[in-house]
Amino acid sequence: MSEPLVQIENAVKRFKTPAKGILSVLDGLSIAFAKGEFVCLLGPSGCGKSTLLNAIAGQERLDAGEIRIGGTTKPIAGESLRVAMVWQSDSLLPWKTAQANVEFSLLVSGIKGNQRQQRALKWLQAVGLQGFEAYYPAQLSEGMRQRVSLAAALSIEPDLLLMDEPFGALDVYTKLQIEKEVVRLWEAMDATIIMVTHDVQEAVALADRVIMLTARPTTVAFETRIDLPRPRDLDRIYGDPRFHTKVSELWQALTNPG
Amino acid sequence: MAGVDESRLSCLSRRAWSLAAARLGLVLLVLLGWELGTRSGFIDPFYFSTPSRVLVTVIEWAHEGLLFGNLAVTLGQATTGFIVGTLLGIVLGFSFAANPCIDAVLQPFITILNALPRIAFAPLIILWFGLGFLSKVVIVVSLVFFVVFFNTYRGFKEINPTIIKNARLLGATKAQMMLHIYLPATLAWTFASLRVSVGFAIIAAVLGEYIGASAGIGHMIDNAQANFDATGVMAGLLVLTVTVALLDALLSVIERRYSLRGSR
Numbered sequence: 001m002s003e004p005l006v007q008i009e010n011a012v013k014r015f016k017t018p019a020k021g022i023l024s025v026l027d028g029l030s031i032a033f034a035k036g037e038f039v040c041l042l043g044p045s046g047c048g049k050s051t052l053l054n055a056i057a058g059q060e061r062l063d064a065g066e067i068r069i070g071g072t073t074k075p076i077a078g079e080s081l082r083v084a085m086v087w088q089s090d091s092l093l094p095w096k097t098a099q100a101n102v103e104f105s106l107l108v109s110g111i112k113g114n115q116r117q118q119r120a121l122k123w124l125q126a127v128g129l130q131g132f133e134a135y136y137p138a139q140l141s142e143g144m145r146q147r148v149s150l151a152a153a154l155s156i157e158p159d160l161l162l163m164d165e166p167f168g169a170l171d172v173y174t175k176l177q178i179e180k181e182v183v184r185l186w187e188a189m190d191a192t193i194i195m196v197t198h199d200v201q202e203a204v205a206l207a208d209r210v211i212m213l214t215a216r217p218t219t220v221a222f223e224t225r226i227d228l229p230r231p232r233d234l235d236r237i238y239g240d241p242r243f244h245t246k247v248s249e250l251w252q253a254l255t256n257p258g
Numbered sequence: 259m260a261g262v263d264e265s266r267l268s269c270l271s272r273r274a275w276s277l278a279a280a281r282l283g284l285v286l287l288v289l290l291g292w293e294l295g296t297r298s299g300f301i302d303p304f305y306f307s308t309p310s311r312v313l314v315t316v317i318e319w320a321h322e323g324l325l326f327g328n329l330a331v332t333l334g335q336a337t338t339g340f341i342v343g344t345l346l347g348i349v350l351g352f353s354f355a356a357n358p359c360i361d362a363v364l365q366p367f368i369t370i371l372n373a374l375p376r377i378a379f380a381p382l383i384i385l386w387f388g389l390g391f392l393s394k395v396v397i398v399v400s401l402v403f404f405v406v407f408f409n410t411y412r413g414f415k416e417i418n419p420t421i422i423k424n425a426r427l428l429g430a431t432k433a434q435m436m437l438h439i440y441l442p443a444t445l446a447w448t449f450a451s452l453r454v455s456v457g458f459a460i461i462a463a464v465l466g467e468y469i470g471a472s473a474g475i476g477h478m479i480d481n482a483q484a485n486f487d488a489t490g491v492m493a494g495l496l497v498l499t500v501t502v503a504l505l506d507a508l509l510s511v512i513e514r515r516y517s518l519r520g521s522r
């Protein structure tokens with residue numbers, strides 16, 4: 001493993017509780033993510049996974065410790081290293097069409113005008129939304145809106161893609177369809193993906209490495225490499241015995257910690 | 259599929275027609291009852307006039323050139339006040355929401371001003387700004403401003419924080435955030451308030467004319483009332499009602515077209 005793309009060292013984050021107590025969410029957490037890796041973070045609800053992701057995205061300040069991305073702790077927006085995020089809740093602009101939403105993320109990322117339209121169309125097609133370019137978010141289903149968010153995030157060709165339970169609210173069928181797109185598209189690019197999820201099967205099916213976190217204050221409970229072959233065919237993988245062995249191994253670890 | 263949809267659509271439009279017919283029927287019934295009631299002596303036409311007389315009066319006003327001149331005065335005041343109040347509301351609502359400092363200092367005063375019964379101030383405003391055009395405009399502004407201000411302010415504050423975080427992460431500049439996020443989000447709310455404030459604008463202009471004016475529909479109503487002319491009052495009210503209803507219908511068409519692309 002060469003120099004990691006994202007290195008979290010001794011991250012500490014505390015929140016004040018309404019009862020004037022202090023809630024320690026992260027207390028000396030250290031994780032490294034290699035370049036080009038697809039990592040899923042699993043853990044109980046409220047264990048600080050989203051906080052961690054927001055901190056990597058630079059939207060949440062740590063109380064101690066540091067996060068180095070591409071070897072620097074400086075704010076990460078810029079030409080040298082592109083970071084995008086697919087959020088748990090809708091991040092689309094309701095007053096812009098699907099296409100205009102993707103073009104907006106290209107615009108704010110500093111992509112030149114004549115490329116924006118072409119790239120937006122290409123990525124909307126890549127996530128299976130051709131024919132819906134002129135639709136407003138309110139006219140699209142939840143699954144389609146998450147596809148638009150995904151297209152917007154991928155269109156800037158990020159070096160690092162953060163995903164915070166992006167498909168948590170979707171039904172099983174829609175989820176599988178989008179997961180397939182994510183795997184197919186990611187395997188064709190060299191982005192690093194850090195994805196928070198609750199879904200053990202999803203984690204095993206998508207990731208190279210699954211990191212299991214403990215309850216607050218969060219530490220790494222357990223991590224495992226998913227050595228299923230790439231490229232992965234999700235339709236087939238759900239029938240693979242190695243997949244089920246991994247899933248039950250993780251379930252064991254989740255239900256019987258320590 | 260298409261056949262089913264079509265038949266449902268035509269069923270809907272048939273229902274819309276019968277609904278309109280039922281409403282029209284109800285109006286005609288009331289008017290007929292009113293007319294017959296006065297003719298048979300149940301209702302005293304001195305106090306309540308009759309539908310036919312009201313209609314005749316409106317037509318007479320139109321012939322004498324009173325109707326459109328006075329309506330133009332009222333609408334001119336309402337429109338000017340509406341535009342000024344809306345612009346002030348948008349600009350101040352936006353600046354208050356965007357600058358926490360201004361907001362913290364001035365917000366309580368705005369709330370207090372809004373809580374004041376501004377209608378009770380109308381006589382003072384007439385005293386300060388005279389009997390003419392300006393005083394009515396000020397009264398209209400004082401009503402319209404607050405509706406637009408609070409809606410604009412709220413629109414800014416209700417922007418989904420994820421949208422802002424996402425844009426910031428991608429490296430959006432301040433100007434891009436303003437142009438693509440804050441402005442459109444806020445204006446959607448402002449727009450929703452305009453229909454309410456159009457009604458307010460006309461009410462405020464007429465109210466100003468009641469208190470002191472030399473022209474306008476409100477002035478005509480006030481004159482008629484001073485002469486115990488119930489028909490004149492009713493005719494003025496009829497003109498105002500039709501005007502506001504037309505403006506409201508116009509705005510609802512614009513609003514529907516706009517909200518199709520707005521929030522769900």
